[in-house]
Amino acid sequence: MKMRGRLLTVVVVLALGSALVAGCAQGKRGASDGTSAKPYRIGAVLSLTGTYAGLGTPEQNAIKLEAARINAAGGINGRLIEVFYEDDGTDPAKAVAAAARLIEQEDVLAIIGATGTGQTMAIRSEIARAGVPQVSMAGGSVVTDDFDPLVFQTPWPNRIVVPFTLKALKARGLTKIALISDTSGYGTDGHDIIVKEAAAAGIEVVAEQTLNPGDTDMTAQLTKIKGAAPDAILMWNAGKEAAIVAKNMQQLGMKTPLVGSPGNGRKEFIEGAGAAAEGFRFAAGKVLVPAAYGTDSEPYKVANDFITRYTKAYGTPPDIFAGHAYDAFLVVVDALGRVEGDVTPGSLRDAIEKTSGLVGIGGTFSYSATDHNGLTMEELVLYRVADKTWVLDQ
Amino acid sequence: MNSAELLQFVASGLQNGAVYALVALGFTLVYASTGIINFAQGEFFMLGGMLAVAGVRAGLPLPFAALASVVLTASIGLLFERVALRPRRDSGPTVLIIITIGGSMVMKSLARHAFGPNELSLPPFSPGVPIVFAGASIDRQVLWIWGLTIVAVVALTFLYSKTKLGRAMRACSLSHDAARLMGIDTARVVMISFGLAAALGALGGVAVAPLTQTAFDVGSRAGLKGFAAAILGGLGNPIAAVVGGLVLGLLESLSVAFISSTYKDAISLVVLLAVLFLRPQGLLGKSRREKV
Missing domain, CATH: 3.40.50.2300 (Response regulator)
Structure with a gap:
């Protein structure tokens, strides 16, 4: 029994060893054809x-x-x-x-x-x-x-996107905003810059709420926001929770415009929020509608x-x-x-x-x-x- | 704050709470028959939602896809017990618990490979405008969640108190050895409890997916919340699991209402800890004193 065990070990070691040698040879061959230098x-x-x-x-x-x-x-x-x-x-x-x-x-x-x-x-x-x-x-x-x-x-970065978004809100007459951001690095960063830049852009932040990545229901936060009666809700996050915010707003019968961050420019958001995604606005680069670059x-x-x-x-x-x-x-x-x-x-x-x-x-x-x-x-x-x-x- | 707003917070709490309760029921069932915590419970929740989406995408009508997903997940639960846990059932609870953690990782990885990394959407069971009740608006899907939770609890209570299988399960929870000596096939009871737990988790996952979308990685959070709910209520009986889930959900939404949304998870965990200090057996758990 013991003898057979030892034999097995030897066989396994030999098999692994030969595989390793073959592998190395293969690797060398792969590098030598094509270009001569290392990648x-x-x-x-x-x-x-x-x-x-x-x-x-x-x-x-x-x-x-x-x-x-x-x-x-x-x-x-x-x-x-x-x-x-x-x-x-x-x-x-x-x-x-x-x-x-x-x-x-x-x-x-x-x-x-x-x-x-x-x-x-x-x-x-x-x-x-x-x-x-x-x-x-x-x-x-x-x-x-x-x-x-x-x-x-x-x-x-947010220091460019936030002022752009605030300017766009101001241009549309939406000056009282409620802010909902997630507690990730991106959401916190956006939240801080929005709060800092709002006054200079002529925007008043009337409510601040947060959500955690993974949260599945934001009606509680939105009910608080509803009480503050903002002109628009500004959402700063980049996860699947965005669609839930949009749907919860629809559920609560909130007609307030929802504006998001570049992180919401994903087709999963539109699929997830369905009809609640209609009218949602966000700032991002021109790749989504390339004509914006100038043809x-x-x-x-x-x-x-x-x-x-x-x-x-x-x-x-x-x-x-x-x-x-x-x-x-x-x-x-x-x-x-x-x-x-x-x-x-x-x-x-x-x-x-x-x-x-x-x-x-x-x-x-x-x-x-x-x-x-x-x-x-x-x-x-x-x-x-x-x-x-x-x-x-x- | 007016009464309509307060009601809205309560509705939100009960909505999350009902989902936590369904997952917590699964923890309780497995704990009752085996004495271990099944850390793969959250993945059953994930599989429920994902398989239903897969069914709908394959062209099945929604009710059939939802049902098929629950049945399929239950089979996965049975299989998991039979293949992964039963061979090591004499190794003690620590080994079994670690196996369930491993199982959860395997299920999660497989789901990622099968369904991709993105969130997937399931259509609502009964589409339509939300129902407004005393100023609070409630999505129709939430009524489904509440309804299914009630059905699950009633069915489980009936199973526990009125059927032979339920009595066998309760006997197992008291003493495996005594139950086996009384002629109960304890291995079968354990396997069935895993199947039922998987079905309950899947039911939660299917019911909530139209509201929240689902993804391969929703299981760990659902498992964590369900586990907290089960501990809060007191492991062991279905009513306690449901109470634990609802209390946890309400704690979270009322934290948002009266304190801060940033600290809602922290607040509910502090309350959970406080309850465990004062009542280690949970809100409704019976204290188990060793009788000598």
């Missing part, structure tokens, strides 16, 4: 599960699509690009572990991510320790306001090309989150092509900071030593939901 290694920390799963998944789709396109065209500087994906489960603690793994084990040159503001901020210590540049796809202002020379950002412009051509290829690959047009990921990947790839001399995390960071006039989906990016977002209000338009789709709200 550039890029890490991506995405929320593929959890509250932001609906954001992280299109982000991954966009990066995969673009990486495949660039590699098919021969890569950058004759070297392919290899992307390593890690899921953070919409959990800041897991995001830290994911970033550490990418840095320690995969030896990446740069990290794209994270999806959410809380996760983006959480991985800073890892980024700083390794000196690796980070391009975030989260829209919290804190990502670039709390300045870190290593951290860049592709979405329009002869360079951004229109870039967006149209991306939309066509994305739709062909995944059967659905890209949303704003796919656009943020396209931009983040583009920023890194563009910088890789401009690095002079050795490509190291440090030289890549310097190249990213010199990004200038780079046309992406979310806007035209120009970074500087003091501005790591590089977008302005000009990139935003106001949308309205009409007949289950987005139209420009003129």
Whole structure:
């Protein structure tokens, strides 16, 4: 019995060993054909599960699509690009572990991510320790306001979107607003900026309510808001709770206009809220209705090309989150092509900071030593939901 | 605050509370027959909603899809007990509880792969404008949730007190060994209690999906709330689970009304802790004294 056990162990070890050797040989062969040099290694920390799963998944789709396109065209500087994906489960603690793994084990040159503001901020210590540049796809202002020379950002931060949205409200005569925001990093960031900016924009905040990611009924918060009789309700979050807010408002017979954040520009919101989504307004970039770019412009051509290829690959047009990921990947790839001399995390960071006039989906990016977002209000338009789709709200 | 607003807060609390109650009933059932906490209970809630959506997308009429989802989830519950738990039933409660945690992760991951990461919508059971009662408006789906909760509680009470199976289940909860000596097939009773618990969780998931949408990851929160409700009421009897659920729901909505929406979860947890300090057996639980 004991003898047989030992024999079995030997066989298993031999089998594993030969598999390993075969695997290594395969790996070598894979690297030697195509291009001679080693590929550039890029890490991506995405929320593929959890509250932001609906954001992280299109982000991954966009990066995969673009990486495949660039590699098919021969890569950058004759070297392919290899992307390593890690899921953070919409959990800041897991995001830290994911970033550490990418840095320690995969030896990446740069990290794209994270999806959410809380996760983006959480991985800073890892980024700083390794000196690796980070391009975030989260829209919290804190990502670039709390300045870190290593951290860049592709979405329009709240400090741009909030004043734009408040201006749009004022222009429509909606000056008394009730605020409902979620308790995530993004919602809290938006809440603070709205409260700070409201007075300057001629807007009065008459009620402030919060909701937790995962909440399933907001009638209690909305009943409080109803009592304050606002002209409009401003909602700042990026999860599935948005549809519940819209439906609960309909249930309570509230006719108050509902205005949201770019985080609500998802077709799942329209599906989930159904008839209650009609008339919902939010500010976001131009990718949802590309005609807003101006049909002869360079951004229109870039967006149209991306939309066509994305739709062909995944059967659905890209949303704003796919656009943020396209931009983040583009920023890194563009910088890789401009690095002079050795490509190291440090030289890549310097190249990213010199990004200038780079046309992406979310806007035209120009970074500087003091501005790591590089977008302005000009990139935003106001949308309205009409007949289950987005139209420009003129 | 006027009376219509107050009523609206109460309605909101009872709506969430009824869903918590359905999940809590599942915890109570499994606890009664096995003495363990089934941490996969929240995933049964998730499966209920997701499978119903899958049924509707496959072209089944809504009532049939909802029913099929509950039946299918119950079968998954039976299978889970038979395949994952029964082989290790002599390993003690700690091992079994850890197995249920593992089971919940497996179910969640499989659901993500099968249904994708996005939230999915289920049409309402009876579409129409909300019903206005004394100034408070109540969605028609909420009436379904309340109705189904009442039916579930009545059916369970009947099962427990009037049927042979129910008596066998109660006997198991008192002493497995004694029940087995009396000729009760305890393995079968345990398996059935898992099936029933899964069906109740699924019922909650199906009933609430038209209001809230559903996704592969709604199970952990539902499980947490249901568990809190079961503990608050007192593990062991169905009425206590329902009372625990409703009290928890009301606590949350009244926290929003009188204190702050930011702290509503914290407030309900503080009350839960306070109750456990003062009455460790829960609001309605009977204290179990060892008789020597």
